[in-house]
Amino acid sequence: MNQPTLASLAAELQVSRQTVSNVLNFPDRVRPETRARVMEAIERSGYRPSAAARALRNQKSMALGLRLSQHRNGISGTIVDGFMHALVKRADQRGYRIVLFPASTNDEEVDKLVGLRRSLAIDACILTDTWYGDSRPADLQREGVAFASFGRPWDGDDHGRWVDVDGRFGAMEAAGYLRGLGHDRIGFIGWDDGSPVGRDRREGWAEALDLSDADADLLTVEGEDSVLGGAEAMAALLERGADAAVCASDSLSLGAFTEARRHNRRGVSLVGFDDTPISRTLGLTSVRQPVDEAARVVLDMVLAQLAEPETQFSGVLVQPDLVTHEPPDFLTD
Amino acid sequence: MNQPTLASLAAELQVSRQTVSNVLNFPDRVRPETRARVMEAIERSGYRPSAAARALRNQKSMALGLRLSQHRNGISGTIVDGFMHALVKRADQRGYRIVLFPASTNDEEVDKLVGLRRSLAIDACILTDTWYGDSRPADLQREGVAFASFGRPWDGDDHGRWVDVDGRFGAMEAAGYLRGLGHDRIGFIGWDDGSPVGRDRREGWAEALDLSDADADLLTVEGEDSVLGGAEAMAALLERGADAAVCASDSLSLGAFTEARRHNRRGVSLVGFDDTPISRTLGLTSVRQPVDEAARVVLDMVLAQLAEPETQFSGVLVQPDLVTHEPPDFLTD
Structure with missing residues (x-):
């Protein structure tokens, strides 16, 4: 050249x-x-x-670090992938590229981010997949690496540099929709991994239906996030007299759907989460997460920090919306 | 800091x-x-x-450019995402990061890659989603940007810097498997977008079954890559007396599966492509693409070019394998 x-x-x-x-x-x-x-x-x-010369001069690389999210087997793994796609496009509009790398643990992620920042390969970073006891925000603040997070801090200090989807609100919408269809025993099919996202959704479901703790426990079945898990949970809910369910994911909702059909229970109604391609094509109603809006906000936060490191932030909850679908003729004839 | x-x-x-x-x-x-x-x-x-200082000194950024693949709606869009995940992990093992950016056209992709290379933000790049008349390899060679491609050149010069999955072989395996199950009228459900990947698979199917051109045309139905497209194609094939089908994607295979069940044709057998999560959970047999092997080879090629720009390459076809699944009990009872 x-x-x-x-x-x-x-x-x-x-x-x-x-x-x-x-x-x-x-x-x-x-x-x-x-x-x-x-x-x-x-x-x-x-x-x-030269980007290298510019980086040396202003210490700016015009790049943001992002850990590659685990490639999950379930069909729900697409939500962080969807966020990543939106982030790459939004960042491009602001002149930034996304630098992708893998990590097996949160500590490895932080080590790599600090190394990338010190070597001027990135200016800042985006976190995803937050969990209880997540040490990454504090670690990055201590190391002086600017960040914003897709996912709230579920406990500990609220650093405010986050955007998350209000899953509790989404589950309330889903439960209200099912009640509006005339159902009066609406179950919850969730995950058994203690996920904070799952707990948040379950709380929204229970609150919308004004359930006692005992009723909420009776109408909740938790299992692995898979089609089979959803089918097993639906079998249990049918035995307990439920005729509808809010499902924490579209994988679970799809499993519940096939189980209800196996019992010829065509009156059963379900709502899943994430409005995945498979749910759209099979006509299963779902709660859609606004990943593009989340990407835009997270990017605003991280670029504001780069412009003014002392900026104070408050976390932002973006609202999902219910997307209703009818099963296509070829499934219901 | x-x-x-x-x-x-x-x-x-x-x-x-x-x-x-x-x-x-x-x-x-x-x-x-x-x-x-x-x-x-x-x-x-x-x-x-400092990475910036090192880049200025040896003109190396230890980063590879990759255009973000379009986020497709179909469940088959996961294959390039799967490749990307494998590539990020393999590149990390060799000390390289992946720099992701969006582009609306091939020309925009080339412009961005040339700009990233000139500014020393990347050392080389990886192409995906090759098509007929693809000008990117020639453009990048003219601009002196090292590259390797996941996807062969379907026409024009064979630059040799590519790895691809032998879809023709995969379709032959699929057809042979269905014949081995005792089926004697095995259709092909494909895409109507003129995709070179789809044509390659159709040729494998026709060759394995030794079909005349007339029979191959009669037993081929092409449509959009969706569950509905697969259902419509299966309906047409059933009318033409087919009792099995090789499908160019798992979306099509899933649609064909639901259509066969609607007609209570439980003896119909299907094979899809990509061994997607949804096919695995629903027990649909599929041709699995070895994306990890493809990522390894493409990385070897691009790093060999960086070490020795005059290296000559020959394209590499990696072989997919058939993954048989049985539908779980909850679907077949």
């Missing part, structure tokens, strides 16, 4: 290297006619200031 | 800046006892040579 440089441009134009540099960085210091002549030559030559 | 530098380390150790630099870059030039003392201080301090 025969790459033009400040020096080669300056030689070609018979001006000083400093003049070319000034046109790029401090155009007001250069006489308008010289500025025009230099700009024209710069554009014609395809010259671009 | 209080970051140690060559200068601060040199001052602390009372040696010259050049000595610290030599320990890192030319350790043989430094006396062993000094080397040990400097190394110990470097490790203790957490000093890391």
